[in-house]
Amino acid sequence: MRGHLLVLAGLLATLAVSSADARPVTQRFEAQAYGIFTVEPDGRVSEVSLPEALKPPLRGLYENAIRGWTFQPIEIDGQRVRALGHMQLDLYMDVSGTSLVSAGITKVQFIDPPSPSASVPEEGGQSWGMYPPPYPESLLRRGLGGRVEVLVETDESGRVNRAATRGGVLYARAKGIKPGTVRSAFSEFAQASERAAKHWTVSGCQGRCIVPVTFQVQDRSGGMSFWKPVIDVPFVPQPWVLEGESPTMLSSSGVSYSTRFRLDGPTEAVELFREEG
Numbered sequence: 001m002r003g004h005l006l007v008l009a010g011l012l013a014t015l016a017v018s019s020a021d022a023r024p025v026t027q028r029f030e031a032q033a034y035g036i037f038t039v040e041p042d043g044r045v046s047e048v049s050l051p052e053a054l055k056p057p058l059r060g061l062y063e064n065a066i067r068g069w070t071f072q073p074i075e076i077d078g079q080r081v082r083a084l085g086h087m088q089l090d091l092y093m094d095v096s097g098t099s100l101v102s103a104g105i106t107k108v109q110f111i112d113p114p115s116p117s118a119s120v121p122e123e124g125g126q127s128w129g130m131y132p133p134p135y136p137e138s139l140l141r142r143g144l145g146g147r148v149e150v151l152v153e154t155d156e157s158g159r160v161n162r163a164a165t166r167g168g169v170l171y172a173r174a175k176g177i178k179p180g181t182v183r184s185a186f187s188e189f190a191q192a193s194e195r196a197a198k199h200w201t202v203s204g205c206q207g208r209c210i211v212p213v214t215f216q217v218q219d220r221s222g223g224m225s226f227w228k229p230v231i232d233v234p235f236v237p238q239p240w241v242l243e244g245e246s247p248t249m250l251s252s253s254g255v256s257y258s259t260r261f262r263l264d265g266p267t268e269a270v271e272l273f274r275e276e277g
Helices: 058-067 137-141 179-197
Strands: 005-009 026-039 045-049 083-096 099-111 145-154 160-171 208-217 228-232 268-274
Touching: 026 058, 026 099, 045 058, 058 083, 058 099, 058 268, 137 179, 145 179, 160 179, 160 208, 179 208
Parallel strands: 005 208
Antiparallel strands: 026 045, 026 083, 026 228, 083 099, 099 268, 145 160, 145 208, 160 228
């Protein structure tokens, strides 16, 4: 997966809420989707392709929103051209019981398509020298997952000099889990990520960069659930993490995102639906 360093674990997990839950709580889910779109010479989006794992009616909601985007025209040798773009969408939805409360896009980033000569493996791999951390066994047995944003500082060759957690989320159901469990579980994921990151060589980084590390259990079919239940984790990073220049957000494969596509509009925190009442 290009967007996150993914730590796989062979444990059964379910997203279903028990029918015995008499008082449903609002649960946030997040997903990451890779899509392809076509930009016309005038900047309009004419075609959109999203993964089949994003099911109707949400799929149509997101496709219609993307078709409404307008980009700054793409030019080659001074001429406006029709261009094919690749994107990574961080999606969210809030669900209460069986009702959709809200849905939207947390962030969108544009990706240069992989070339056959690229030195970085395509989706499913990671940059040479970026090995994922081991899954903490105690959290694996309990079916907990998480996403850790690791800030790394590297030398000119991409070798990591120091690494620390900037933040992240826990993948777990909100109902019934104690705040202390949330904090301690995320701390284990963060420590495992930091230990691994200190041995990385990140080919696409010279300076300060963010690499997301994802720990996710497998579902009953042996695959990865598209939507993951999330809990925000209160976290205070080390002081040096908040100092200095703003870091560059990288994909897990250690490459920066494309700057060719410039959207006329927000690329973060875009709400597409909210239940009335």
